[in-house]
Amino acid sequence: MAPKVRLNDPSLLVGKNFINGEWIESISGKRFDVIDPATGELVGSCPESTAQDTEDAITSAAAALPEWRSRTGRDRSRILRRWYDLVMKNQQDLATLISWENGKAKADASGEVIFASSFLEWFSEEAARIYGDVIPHSAPGFRAAVVKEPVGVCGLITPWNFPAAMVTRKLGPALAAGCTVVVKTAGEPPFTANALAVLGERSGIPKGVINIVTALDNTAEIGETFCKSNTVRKISFTGSTRVGKLLMQQSSSTLKKLSLELGGNAPFIVFNDAHIDLALQGAIDIYPEFIRRLKESVSNFKVGHRLDAQTTHGPLVTQSAAERVNSLIQDALQNGAKVEAGGKRLHDLGPNFFAPTILTNLKPDMRIVNEEIFGPVAPIFRFETEDGVVNFANKCEVGLASYIYTQDVTRAASVSRVIRLWHGCAKHGSNV
Numbered sequence: 546m547a548p549k550v551r552l553n554d555p556s557l558l559v560g561k562n563f564i565n566g567e568w569i570e571s572i573s574g575k576r577f578d579v580i581d582p583a584t585g586e587l588v589g590s591c592p593e594s595t596a597q598d599t600e601d602a603i604t605s606a607a608a609a610l611p612e613w614r615s616r617t618g619r620d621r622s623r624i625l626r627r628w629y630d631l632v633m634k635n636q637q638d639l640a641t642l643i644s645w646e647n648g649k650a651k652a653d654a655s656g657e658v659i660f661a662s663s664f665l666e667w668f669s670e671e672a673a674r675i676y677g678d679v680i681p682h683s684a685p686g687f688r689a690a691v692v693k694e695p696v697g698v699c700g701l702i703t704p705w706n707f708p709a710a711m712v713t714r715k716l717g718p719a720l721a722a723g724c725t726v727v728v729k730t731a732g733e734p735p736f737t738a739n740a741l742a743v744l745g746e747r748s749g750i751p752k753g754v755i756n757i758v759t760a761l762d763n764t765a766e767i768g769e770t771f772c773k774s775n776t777v778r779k780i781s782f783t784g785s786t787r788v789g790k791l792l793m794q795q796s797s798s799t800l801k802k803l804s805l806e807l808g809g810n811a812p813f814i815v816f817n818d819a820h821i822d823l824a825l826q827g828a829i830d831i832y833p834e835f836i837r838r839l840k841e842s843v844s845n846f847k848v849g850h851r852l853d854a855q856t857t858h859g860p861l862v863t864q865s866a867a868e869r870v871n872s873l874i875q876d877a878l879q880n881g882a883k884v885e886a887g888g889k890r891l892h893d894l895g896p897n898f899f900a901p902t903i904l905t906n907l908k909p910d911m912r913i914v915n916e917e918i919f920g921p922v923a924p925i926f927r928f929e930t931e932d933g934v935v936n937f938a939n940k941c942e943v944g945l946a947s948y949i950y951t952q953d954v955t956r957a958a959s960v961s962r963v964i965r966l967w968h969g970c971a972k973h974g975s976n977v
């Protein structure tokens with residue numbers, strides 16, 4: 546273990562699998578290195594888990610299920626509340642771990658811990674309110690009881706970009722409902738999830754309720770084990786569309802429930818009545834002003850290392866992620882796009898850093914429009930009519946969420962109804 550990650554509570558740094566309440570190595574005995582994406586330094590190492598490790602974790606979750614599901618909602622609520630308290634108490638250490646293994650600026654990482662803890666708080670409240678119902682029955686003199694039951698053992702697969710929040714967002718509701726889980730964290734940042742599990746154990750979560758397997762290269766093997774298992778009744782996955790499709794195919798033989806939150810880009814629509822600031826009210830063409838102001842905002846970003854207090858934006862998670870963003874930008878430039886800001890990798894800082902980028906002069910058939918960017922790039926288009934912008938946004942096959950800026954409530958409502966989100970989550974933000 547590299548000695549540089551200093552935590553107030555060093556016992557939160559665990560590089561092992563968590564199965565049946567024990568921190569153990571993979572059966573393979575293999576481990577993978579976790580690298581700080583900002584500096585390339587070694588953070589530590591974790592087990593490269595196999596299908597057999599995953600089976601063991603599923604068996605452990607299945608064994609813990611009868612006891613956990615039979616507890617009262619109130620009891621599970623109290624435990625989740627204690628967990629929330631402990632996460633907030635250890636905010637600093639969790640933020641340190643996030644920024645080491647994911648590269649986020651410290652302030653961002655601290656914010657993520659608050660966000661992550663909010664799911665534990667929220668679902669501690671929900672756990673206490675899981676009621677059934679008694680409803681009229683068609684047969685005279687009878688009434689039907691509606692009883693809420695947990696789904697069972699759940700497989701949770703999380704991405705690298707929110708190492709704490711994506712984990713608690715899945716764990717909070719699953720545990721509140723009385724399910725037990727096996728978590729497969731993203732390979733690049735596995736330590737934060739382990740630290741959360743340590744705190745969960747201290748909150749009183751019984752052994753076997755949470756199990757964690759880590760892996761960098763064997764992810765496909767672990768995913769397939771989840772999908773083919775009859776014991777795993779549900780998979781909750783956040784990640785790329787490619788892997789989401791694969792999980793759906795692989796789960797067909799066991800007819801599992803799947804929650805897939807997938808990748809994409811988000812149309813961000815600014816109408817000419819949007820409130821950029823009061824001085825601009827009534828302006829007919831806001832495009833040049835919007836670009837100028839956006840450039841001004843972006844120039845205040847400080848890309849850098851997490852320990853620099855001025856840093857607002859950290860690196861991408863891997864060199865290949867930076868290369869992919871660069872190739873999308875190069876393709877756009879070769880086809881006539883214009884760089885208004887950034888547009889390049891920041892090699893001086895390290896191989897994973899990318900300058901916040903604004904692009905104009907784009908065409909709808911460019912790769913950067915049709916493939917998920919997942920990097921600090923804002924491609925800007927000008928539009929003339931409401932129908933035109935809606936048609937354009939709906940052609941984007943990777944639509945994930947959308948944002949609409951206007952002061953016209955009716956327009957906000959009507960546009961948000963016709964914008965289609967292709968897959969992943971159905972989110973619309975509108976600023977009226």
Ligand SMILES: NC(=O)c1ccc[n+]([C@@H]2O[C@H](COP(=O)([O-])OP(=O)(O)OC[C@H]3O[C@@H](n4cnc5c(N)ncnc54)[C@H](O)[C@@H]3O)[C@@H](O)[C@H]2O)c1
Nearest residue numbers: 703704705730731764765768784785788806807808809969
């Ligand atoms: N919809 C959202 O709110 C949201 C939030 C966060 C991330 N994402 C998406 O996640 C993606 C970025 O995350 P990523 O690069 O970690 O995505 P990814 O799909 O490569 O990996 C996500 C997780 O799946 C695992 N995985 C990879 N191949 C697998 C397989 N064959 N079977 C089972 N598991 C497998 C990975 O190890 C990781 O834990 C982007 O596409 C992004 O848009 C979406």
